[in-house]
Amino acid sequence: MPRMTTDATQKYVPFKPVDLPNRQWPSAVITKPPVWCSVDLRDGNQALIEPMDGDRKTRMFKLLVEMGFKEIEVGFPAASDTDFGFVRQLIEEGMIPDDVTIQVLTQARAELIERTFESLKGAKRAIVHLYNSTSTLQRRVVFGQDEAGITEIAVKGARLVKQLADANPETHFIFEYSPESFTGTELEFARDICGAVAEVFQPTPDHKMIINLPATVEMSTANIYADQIEWCHRNFRFRDSIILSLHPHNDRGTGVAAAELGYMAGADRIEGTLFGNGERTGNVDLVTLALNLYTQGIDPELDFSDINRVRQTAEYCNQLPVHPRHPYGGDLVFTAFSGSHQDAIKKGFDALAASNSKVWEVPYLPIDPADLGRSYEAIIRINSQSGKGGIAYILKSDYGLDLPRMLQVEFSRVIQRIADETSKEIVPQLIWDTFQDEYVRRDSPIDFQEHSTIPDTRNPSMRVIEARIVENGQARTIEGHGNGPIAAYVDALARNCGVAITVQDYHQHAIGHGADARSVTYIEAQREDGKVIWGVGISPDIVAASLKAVTSAVNRALAA
Ligand SMILES: CC(=O)SCCNC(=O)CCNC(=O)[C@H](O)C(C)(C)COP(=O)(O)OP(=O)(O)OC[C@H]1O[C@@H](n2cnc3c(N)ncnc32)[C@H](O)[C@@H]1OP(=O)(O)O
Numbered sequence: 184m185p186r187m188t189t190d191a192t193q194k195y196v197p198f199k200p201v202d203l204p205n206r207q208w209p210s211a212v213i214t215k216p217p218v219w220c221s222v223d224l225r226d227g228n229q230a231l232i233e234p235m236d237g238d239r240k241t242r243m244f245k246l247l248v249e250m251g252f253k254e255i256e257v258g259f260p261a262a263s264d265t266d267f268g269f270v271r272q273l274i275e276e277g278m279i280p281d282d283v284t285i286q287v288l289t290q291a292r293a294e295l296i297e298r299t300f301e302s303l304k305g306a307k308r309a310i311v312h313l314y315n316s317t318s319t320l321q322r323r324v325v326f327g328q329d330e331a332g333i334t335e336i337a338v339k340g341a342r343l344v345k346q347l348a349d350a351n352p353e354t355h356f357i358f359e360y361s362p363e364s365f366t367g368t369e370l371e372f373a374r375d376i377c378g379a380v381a382e383v384f385q386p387t388p389d390h391k392m393i394i395n396l397p398a399t400v401e402m403s404t405a406n407i408y409a410d411q412i413e414w415c416h417r418n419f420r421f422r423d424s425i426i427l428s429l430h431p432h433n434d435r436g437t438g439v440a441a442a443e444l445g446y447m448a449g450a451d452r453i454e455g456t457l458f459g460n461g462e463r464t465g466n467v468d469l470v471t472l473a474l475n476l477y478t479q480g481i482d483p484e485l486d487f488s489d490i491n492r493v494r495q496t497a498e499y500c501n502q503l504p505v506h507p508r509h510p511y512g513g514d515l516v517f518t519a520f521s522g523s524h525q526d527a528i529k530k531g532f533d534a535l536a537a538s539n540s541k542v543w544e545v546p547y548l549p550i551d552p553a554d555l556g557r558s559y560e561a562i563i564r565i566n567s568q569s570g571k572g573g574i575a576y577i578l579k580s581d582y583g584l585d586l587p588r589m590l591q592v593e594f595s596r597v598i599q600r601i602a603d604e605t606s607k608e609i610v611p612q613l614i615w616d617t618f619q620d621e622y623v624r625r626d627s628p629i630d631f632q633e634h635s636t637i638p639d640t641r642n643p644s645m646r647v648i649e650a651r652i653v654e655n656g657q658a659r660t661i662e663g664h665g666n667g668p669i670a671a672y673v674d675a676l677a678r679n680c681g682v683a684i685t686v687q688d689y690h691q692h693a694i695g696h697g698a699d700a701r702s703v704t705y706i707e708a709q710r711e712d713g714k715v716i717w718g719v720g721i722s723p724d725i726v727a728a729s730l731k732a733v734t735s736a737v738n739r740a741l742a743a
């Protein structure tokens with residue numbers, strides 16, 4: 184096995200923690216959702232192999248509006264005719280609801296800012312999002328500028344934005360500034376450059392500006408991002424006139440944690456995308472963030488009641504699949520294959536059904552799939568890792584059979600054998616067919632046909648049974664007596680067919696309702712040698728179901 188030859192200690196520099204001795208965020212509790220801003224149509228779009236065309240953009244925009252987003256970054260109008268044309272289409276075709284504000288991004292370059300404003304002509308409201316990069320690395324290698332030079336780019340850009348906004352009073356403009364690559368920027372410089380831009384925009388508590396602090400590249404653990412945010416929250420000028428916004432990316436795989444801790448640290452707003460599409464490892468995933476809030480009893484004010492449709496639309500627009508294990512939305516996230524999980528889920532559902540509680544408490548299911556429009560159908564699926572609880576769950580939920588515990592144990596061995604032999608998933612239909620072959624359709628060598636009972640004239644507490652059976656292809660009528668039809672039938676089988684069993688246990692319940700209702704009987708029988716064997720019978724007639732169950736046990740006893 185080859186090893187990484189690079190000495191990491193020489194090649195990578197650890198991120199310096201923030202000196203914030205009095206940090207407050209670890210004790211903060213989230214009680215309300217942030218202001219959400221979707222950047223699917225901009226940051227998400229710019230990371231796609233094929234950026235969205237007009238149709239895909241429209242589909243995504245409509246979905247975001249339907250879900251309840253009130254701020255949507257719809258593009259980088261100066262980047263392409265597609266982006267520009269889409270902004271024009273939204274405005275000219277009146278597609279922007281009154282309570283939704285579109286947002287557009289621009290670099291701090293005059294020609295790009297001018298083109299951006301052109302795209303917004305006629306809009307009722309718009310957020311103009313200006314950015315330039317501020318990190319030590321980008322200052323050095325991309326811009327070749329010191330702090331003053333970088334500040335000058337931002338301030339010049341902001342002045343032009345302000346001037347063009349003032350010249351277009353028919354639109355209510357909100358200003359947003361991002362010190363891009365904020366996570367690699369000294370906090371004092373971030374404070375100063377944001378202060379200089381705010382000085383131009385002159386925000387007030389009634390007309391706030393947005394300052395967005397992006398983890399353009401996620402460079403540290405989430406607690407350090409939270410420290411950075413709390414530091415800015417405490418030290419920024421104009422704080423009461425600023426909406427402090429987060430824009431986490433997910434390079435270290437902790438974008439969601441960073442957003443949650445950053446929000447606890449004093450932010451007001453979060454920019455991200457559905458299912459986390461975006462540059463490299465993506466933007467922060469708003470689906471996960473919002474539903475994390477929901478599972479804490481907080482209304483996220485975004486609608487996920489049909490999460491499959493949200494996912495399908497995102498997949499169509501982005502032309503990228505959502506991972507089957509993606510939190511909340513992935514195909515497999517409400518599915519348990521492993522036995523102990525299935526057993527606990529089944530017991531959790533049973534306990535919930537038996538209680539009056541409204542509180543969702545099912546082991547291994549942190550959210551009720553039904554809240555997301557997901558069905559319970561796929562919660563339990565069977566393979567070689569599964570156990571009796573999962574198999575019993577499928578037979579109950581799909582076929583209405585409530586197997587006694589010891590029968591679950593016996594039948595699970597049959598399914599386990601198939602799973603081991605095939606190494607494949609065992610779908611519900613195969614479980615059902617196997618169950619029927621193993622128990623319900625066991626009509627050889629003895630096939631029960633029909634019966635009648637009459638009181639035993641010699642002993643009024645006993646019954647005599649006459650049962651018509653087919654044994655090894657030969658129709659016969661057999662007779663026996665006992666204290667009820669089951670005992671009498673067992674007696675008849677012992678006398679006439681030479682099979683002696685004793686019935687140890689008996690369970691019966693209905694399947695279905697009304698005219699279609701049938702009865703199912705489970706019989707636990709013991710052979711003369713002590714071996715325990717189960718039999719199952721299903722019939723519209725209660726007694727016939729029991730006699731079929733006895734026949735099933737006898738046939739299985741003879742075969743064993
Ligand atoms: C972190 C982010 O996601 S930021 C958003 C990034 N998104 C995109 O880049 C997608 C859309 N972009 C584009 O279509 C193009 O890059 C355009 C149209 C904006 C600009 O295109 P071009 O001018 O041809 O080229 P390019 O993007 O390479 O420009 C880089 C130049 O802009 C400068 N620049 C980059 N960002 C900024 C900024 N925010 N403000 C001012 N100048 C900037 C660079 O220093 C460089 O200057 P130089 O030419 O003097 O070296």
Ligand SMILES: CC(C)C(=O)C(=O)O
Pocket residue numbers: 226288314361363364395397398399400430432
């Ligand atoms: C423009 C900014 C907000 C950005 O997309 C980023 O830093 O990731």
